[in-house]
Amino acid sequence: xxxxxxxxxxxxxxxxxxxxxNMRGLTQIVVMAENxxxxxxxxxxxxSVIRARGEMKDTSQAPxxxxxxxxxxxxxxxxxxxLPIPVVSIKGGEETDAPLRFDYRWLDxxxxxxxxxxxxxxxxxxxxxxYWDKEGFTQLYPPAFMSTPSETGADVFEVxxxxxxxxxxxxxxxxxxxxxxxxxxxxxxxxxxxxAEQSFTTRHxxxxxxxDFEIAYVNSHExxxxxxxxxxxxxxxxLAKSFPELNLEVPKxxxxxxxxxxAKKILKSLGVESGEEHDLSPEEERAISEYVKKEFNxxxxxxxxxxxxxxxxYHMRLxxxxxxxxxxxxxxxxxxxxxxxxREHRVEILEKQAKEKxxxxxxxxxxxxFFRYGCPPHGGGxxxxxxxxxxxxxxxNVREATYLPRDVKRLNP
RNA sequence: GCGGUCGUAGCGUAGUCCGGUUAACGCGCCUCCCUGUCACGGAGGAGACCGUGGGUUCAAAUCCCAUCGACCGCGCCA
Numbered sequence: 001x002x003x004x005x006x007x008x009x010x011x012x013x014x015x016x017x018x019x020x021x022n023m024r025g026l027t028q029i030v031v032m033a034e035n036x037x038x039x040x041x042x043x044x045x046x047x048s049v050i051r052a053r054g055e056m057k058d059t060s061q062a063p064x065x066x067x068x069x070x071x072x073x074x075x076x077x078x079x080x081x082x083l084p085i086p087v088v089s090i091k092g093g094e095e096t097d098a099p100l101r102f103d104y105r106w107l108d109x110x111x112x113x114x115x116x117x118x119x120x121x122x123x124x125x126x127x128x129x130x131y132w133d134k135e136g137f138t139q140l141y142p143p144a145f146m147s148t149p150s151e152t153g154a155d156v157f158e159v160x161x162x163x164x165x166x167x168x169x170x171x172x173x174x175x176x177x178x179x180x181x182x183x184x185x186x187x188x189x190x191x192x193x194x195x196a197e198q199s200f201t202t203r204h205x206x207x208x209x210x211x212d213f214e215i216a217y218v219n220s221h222e223x224x225x226x227x228x229x230x231x232x233x234x235x236x237x238x239l240a241k242s243f244p245e246l247n248l249e250v251p252k253x254x255x256x257x258x259x260x261x262x263a264k265k266i267l268k269s270l271g272v273e274s275g276e277e278h279d280l281s282p283e284e285e286r287a288i289s290e291y292v293k294k295e296f297n298x299x300x301x302x303x304x305x306x307x308x309x310x311x312x313x314y315h316m317r318l319x320x321x322x323x324x325x326x327x328x329x330x331x332x333x334x335x336x337x338x339x340x341x342x343r344e345h346r347v348e349i350l351e352k353q354a355k356e357k358x359x360x361x362x363x364x365x366x367x368x369x370f371f372r373y374g375c376p377p378h379g380g381g382x383x384x385x386x387x388x389x390x391x392x393x394x395x396x397n398v399r400e401a402t403y404l405p406r407d408v409k410r411l412n413p
Numbered sequence: 414g415c416g417g418u419c420g421u422a423g424c425g426u427a428g429u430c431c432g433g434u435u436a437a438c439g440c441g442c443c444u445c446c447c448u449g450u451c452a453c454g455g456a457g458g459a460g461a462c463c464g465u466g467g468g469u470u471c472a473a474a475u476c477c478c479a480u481c482g483a484c485c486g487c488g489c490c491a
Contacts, residue, residue: 014448032448046441063451082423082442088452089440094425099483154490171491197490198414204490275488282487329491336491384491409483 002027002068003051003076005110006044007088016041019063020050021110028067029054037073047079047087047110087111098397105404105413117401120243121389125190127238128211131231137186137213140179142172144192148363155196157206168194171382173314174367176214177343181375185216193382198408202397203335203387207406214380221316221326221342224379225302228330228340229255232300239392248392255300256292257328263288263303278307286334304328313354315341316379320349326379333391340381347371 004022014033018041019026029052031041044050054070061067084103085096087110095101101108108114132139145166149156157168172189179187193210213231218224229251236250258266264274267284270291275281280288280303292301304327305318311325318324330338344350347368354361354368361368389401399405404413 008451010450010453012447012450012453015450017450017453019451028451030449059449061449061451084423086424086441089424096424097484100424193491195490199488199490200485201487201490202485208491210491339491382491387491 001051001053002029004049005087006046006048006050006079009044009046011042018044018050018052020052021112023115026064028062028064029070029073030062030067031070031073035070037070040073040075044075045079045081047083047107048075049077049079050075083107098399099410102399102405102410103413114400117389117393117395118403120239120246120393121385121401123238123242124235124388124392125211125385127235128231130238131234132186132188132213134234135186135227135230137188138179138184140176140184140187140189142169142175142189142191144169144194146174148366157194157196170195171210172212173382174370176212176380177314177367177378178370180214180216180378181370181373185376186214188213200408202399203390205386205398205402205405205407208384208386208398208402211383211385212380213383214378216376216378218342218377218379221304221328221340221379224340224342224381225255225257225304225328225330228338228381228383229253235388246392249299251298251300255302255330256296256298257302257304258288258292259305260303260307260324261305266291278310285331285336289331289334299333301331302328303331308356311341313357313359314343314350316344317353330381332388335387335391336384337387337391338381338383340379342377342379345371345375345377 002020002022004020004027006018007021007026008017008019010017016031016038018029018031020029029041031038035041051074052068052070053072054068056066056068058066085101085107087107089095089111109118145159145161146169147164147166149167149170154170156170159166159168171193172191176187176189189210189212191210192207194207195204196206197204213227215224215227233250233253236248239246240248240250260278260280263280263284264277267274267287270287272284272287274284288303289299289301292298305324306315306327306329308317308323308325311327315325315327318326326342328340329336330340344353350368350371351361354364384398386398386401389395390398393401395401399407
């Protein structure tokens with residue numbers, strides 16, 4: 001029995017060829033004029049869903065060497081004859097524009113190369129979970145509703161919450177830290193995060209999947225980087241095993257680590273114009289990644305020791321009084337995929353740093369309280385898996401690595 | 414938000430610079446023909462008021478103004 005979509009129909013006067021597509025691939029069905037199903041076969045339309053029963057026969061004439069001679073063909077769902085976007089776009093030039101494809105995402109995803117994106121994602125995540133499992137991480141599920149913004153610096157979505165205002169989480173930052181205060185020691189979270197930024201780029205969307213992890217008793221952000229390297233390597237190992245045809249190289253320990261100050265020096269020597277003193281522009285991120293690839297033959301690089309002006313109030317300083325923090329961003333092939341840091345778990349310093357940032361301590365009360373009754377020193381990071389997948393598969397846009405992208409302009413389907 | 418590019422049949426494009434009669438091509442769709450296709454082939458056909466509004470002109474897809482939308486880059490952010 002074969003069930004699937006009609007990918008191709010070749011109707012001749014006395015013989016019909018049907019190519020059926022399903023998750024296992026393509027199968028040819030041959031219907032001769034004397035077959036009782038001949039009229040049904042002739043009446044099919046592209047992308048209709050059918051079920052065929054019959055005998056599989058070996059033949060050199062069929063693509064793949066096998067074909068079905070059906071005794072019964074059922075039309076489970078007939079597709080309207082004219083598709084709004086082509087599913088098979090071998091003929092007639094270039095691919096349909098992305099916005100239109102996203103309007104008809106369920107047709108777009110019928111293309112095996114699009115479905116592959118999400119199979120790769122699944123395997124990649126499996127690899128990360130293998131690491132988390134091996135290292136004894138606990139998975140927790142944070143809420144998306146918050147009474148106060150989670151203070152990553154990004155704008156938040158405000159939603160009505162009965163007689164109050166609520167905010168959609170920009171990250172599970174506060175809640176994963178709370179898990180450390182709860183004694184879990186190692187936690188990870190997988191879920192949607194929301195950013196109300198009017199960004200028009202190939203790497204920003206308003207809702208995306210975040211992978212977050214937090215680890216207790218770290219000595220510095222170096223420990224957090226070491227842990228993330230383990231997760232990434234485990235992810236790539238899983239991919240290399242499941243998709244050998246992608247010829248992926250598993251990244252090697254240790255990933256290059258460059259401080260922001262050094263990075264700026266390198267960029268200057270490369271003649272790349274510096275925009276901001278304490279941050280990297282997209283152009284600088286690409287340039288430093290190229291440099292690292294050339295010098296160290298590595299696709300990853302940690303940019304470390306951010307200036308306090310570019311660090312969150314909860315990032316621990318390098319040492320007390322330092323204007324550098326224990327924060328690092330991970331760049332993968334020129335794009336930022338992680339921000340990580342050791343957190344400040346000492347209440348007095350935390351409050352001091354929040355005040356320095358001009359923040360109101362009142363809405364932070366619940367958060368700061370996490371650290372009042374004993375909390376291990378800890379650190380962690382947030383990862384954008386869609387950006388990983390985008391670079392792994394060399395996709396032109398994160399939206400392609402997002403099942404149903406949500407951006408400034410798109411809220412459908 | 415700023416800058417750039419682009420809106421022409423269901424899809425992808427040409428035509429726009431240099432205005433001129435039925436807006437072209439490929440795919441898809443419809444009808445007919447074809448016993449082994451595999452980008453099947455052959456014959457015929459339908460389908461576009463050229464994003465929208467205004468202007469210039471004897472004449473506008475084409476020139477001018479406005480407007481809407483989309484994408485890319487930057488900014489913001491991750």
